[in-house]
Amino acid sequence: MFKKFLKDESGAQVVEYALIIAVVSIALVIALQMLGSGAPFTNFINRVGVCLNGPGPCV
Template identity: 40%
Template sequence: MTNLIKNFLNDEAGASAAEYALLLAVIGIGIVVAAGALGSAITGALNEAATAVNTRPAPAPAP
């Protein structure tokens, strides 16, 4: 019985799995944050381009 308890306490397989799960969660959160920032940057750039196109001066009349 004591060997069973010692083996259970020394088993690190579950700890490794938990570490990998935590690492994947942190990487996933980083990807979500980066995608949100990139999406905002793209939206801002497209809005600036649309404003530039919509506010261009009217062409001069033909003589």
């Protein structure tokens, strides 16, 4: 009975997918925090807004 339990791998795929989702979620949270809290990113968004809204220096 114990050997049968050790050989049963039916739940292994669910655990693997859960771990992958957790790692990807953590990476996304870290990336979004880094992008959202910085002057370079804010400056980039402002420049894109100026270029899209009309004539102006799009450098």
